[in-house]
Amino acid sequence: MYDGESRAGPDRFEVLARDGSARRGRLSTAHGHVDTPAFVAVGTQASVKGVDPDLVAASGVQVLFANTYHLYLRPGAEVIAEHGGLHRFMGWPRPLMTDSGGFQVFSLGASIDHGVGKLSNIFPDEQGDGSASEAAGEARASTSPRRPTSGGSMVRVGENEVHFVSHVDGSRHVFTPERSVAVQRALGADVMLAFDECTSPLHDASYTRASMERTHRWARRCLAAFRSGDAPHGYEQALYGVVQGGALEELRRESADAITELGFDGIAIGGNLGRSHHDMHRVLEWTVPALDAALPRHLLGIGDVPGVLAAVSRGIDTFDCVAPTRNARTGTVLARLDDEGRPRRAFRLNLKNAAFARDARPLEDGCDCGTCRRFSRAYLRHLLKSGEGLGPQLLTVHNLRFMERLMAGLRAAIEHGELEAHVVEWLGHNGRLADAVLATDREDAG
Numbered sequence: 001m002y003d004g005e006s007r008a009g010p011d012r013f014e015v016l017a018r019d020g021s022a023r024r025g026r027l028s029t030a031h032g033h034v035d036t037p038a039f040v041a042v043g044t045q046a047s048v049k050g051v052d053p054d055l056v057a058a059s060g061v062q063v064l065f066a067n068t069y070h071l072y073l074r075p076g077a078e079v080i081a082e083h084g085g086l087h088r089f090m091g092w093p094r095p096l097m098t099d100s101g102g103f104q105v106f107s108l109g110a111s112i113d114h115g116v117g118k119l120s121n122i123f124p125d126e127q128g129d130g131s132a133s134e135a136a137g138e139a140r141a142s143t144s145p146r147r148p149t150s151g152g153s154m155v156r157v158g159e160n161e162v163h164f165v166s167h168v169d170g171s172r173h174v175f176t177p178e179r180s181v182a183v184q185r186a187l188g189a190d191v192m193l194a195f196d197e198c199t200s201p202l203h204d205a206s207y208t209r210a211s212m213e214r215t216h217r218w219a220r221r222c223l224a225a226f227r228s229g230d231a232p233h234g235y236e237q238a239l240y241g242v243v244q245g246g247a248l249e250e251l252r253r254e255s256a257d258a259i260t261e262l263g264f265d266g267i268a269i270g271g272n273l274g275r276s277h278h279d280m281h282r283v284l285e286w287t288v289p290a291l292d293a294a295l296p297r298h299l300l301g302i303g304d305v306p307g308v309l310a311a312v313s314r315g316i317d318t319f320d321c322v323a324p325t326r327n328a329r330t331g332t333v334l335a336r337l338d339d340e341g342r343p344r345r346a347f348r349l350n351l352k353n354a355a356f357a358r359d360a361r362p363l364e365d366g367c368d369c370g371t372c373r374r375f376s377r378a379y380l381r382h383l384l385k386s387g388e389g390l391g392p393q394l395l396t397v398h399n400l401r402f403m404e405r406l407m408a409g410l411r412a413a414i415e416h417g418e419l420e421a422h423v424v425e426w427l428g429h430n431g432r433l434a435d436a437v438l439a440t441d442r443e444d445a446g
């Protein structure tokens with residue numbers, strides 16, 4: 001099962017084992033390696049909110065994802081560069097990724113104009129428990145802290161540049177592909193993303209096509225800027241291209257081919273993935289087979305358990321998502337089983353529920369995190385209800401550890417050729433979901 005496929009270059013990636021389309025790999029960077037499939041925890045403002053980076057690392061997190069848009073506006077890329085780059089600035093000597101800034105720029109524009117989030121993990125048509133609409137609300141809150149009241153757009157897209165208004169102080173800014181690369185070079189992340197336009201699910205096919213083609217032209221400009229510039233911090237950085245094309249088959253296939261041909265160090269799949277897990281599965285099936293198998297593949301914005309299982313089964317190596325940490329801060333705890341040993345709905349429990357007020361048990365039986373080893377649900381709920389800063393930290397540590405245990409289990413399952421059985425073990429209580437995660441065509445046939 002070991003084929004040792006590898007690619008030379010600054011962003012060396014090895015596929016160590018395969019199981020179906022899934023890969024068990026290793027991404028090597030100047031700041032250490034990442035065993036894949038891997039969850040990339042989000043530290044938007046160069047911090048996993050409320051948690052000491054040593055505790056983040058102790059939970060097993062291998063790589064963090066920071067947002068260029070936010071750091072460009074505050075404190076400014078030049079401040080971070082003066083401090084030796086993001087790793088030193090934030091006390092995280094391990095692998096780091098940054099996005100291009102495009103996601104937040106466009107989150108404040110197009111998707112707000114349409115009144116919808118375009119985060120790919122928002123599936124408004126699914127899950128009757130309200131968790132999806134809750135997630136959508138959170139996404140909107142996070143991507144549009146200052147929604148424009150005039151109804152006017154906060155972003156204007158041109159062929160050569162994007163004009164946008166800072167959500168921090170209303171100042172005006174211009175981003176170009178070259179500027180995005182320069183800012184990310186200065187930040188110094190190990191993996192950078194090409195500047196792309198994110199479209200909303202409500203953009204029509206012709207706009208989505210025009211946007212995708214512009215994203216391809218920007219991708220070429222990003223690569224040219226990346227190749228002609230020096231690595232300012234003295235170590236190699238990698239640049240991933242971003243596949244766009246909305247939830248449209250023709251566009252996704254075209255974008256996957258176009259971005260693959262350009263010769264990036266890796267590929268990210270971005271933008272609108274549709275309105276359901278089923279839509280996301282189809283986007284991955286259109287996209288992933290067209291990608292160079294030797295390159296690492298990152299999926300932007302997926303972090304729920306069925307989404308992770310589906311992405312890994314379809315050959316995704318890394319993915320970032322703010323949900324596990326953001327949800328932790330409001331008492332939404334990741335846990336696999338309920339008191340009867342049945343899988344929890346969406347693998348979550350709401351610690352604010354009064355039923356936990358006197359509960360002496362840990363958040364999750366069998367969890368080896370520092371929170372579960374020391375504290376009861378009753379105490380953690382008390383911290384949350386009292387607004388104590390320790391509460392969100394302890395809950396975030398648990399949710400990060402949950403994700404890392406999930407990922408470690410997936411890596412082991414791929415190594416042993418047991419991924420399908422592993423997915424069924426997680427989702428077998430919901431046969432339709434398990435079928436959908438494992439084989440979309442079976443679902444289509446049904």
Ligand SMILES: [Zn+2]
Nearest residue numbers: 367369372398
């Ligand atoms: Zn725990």
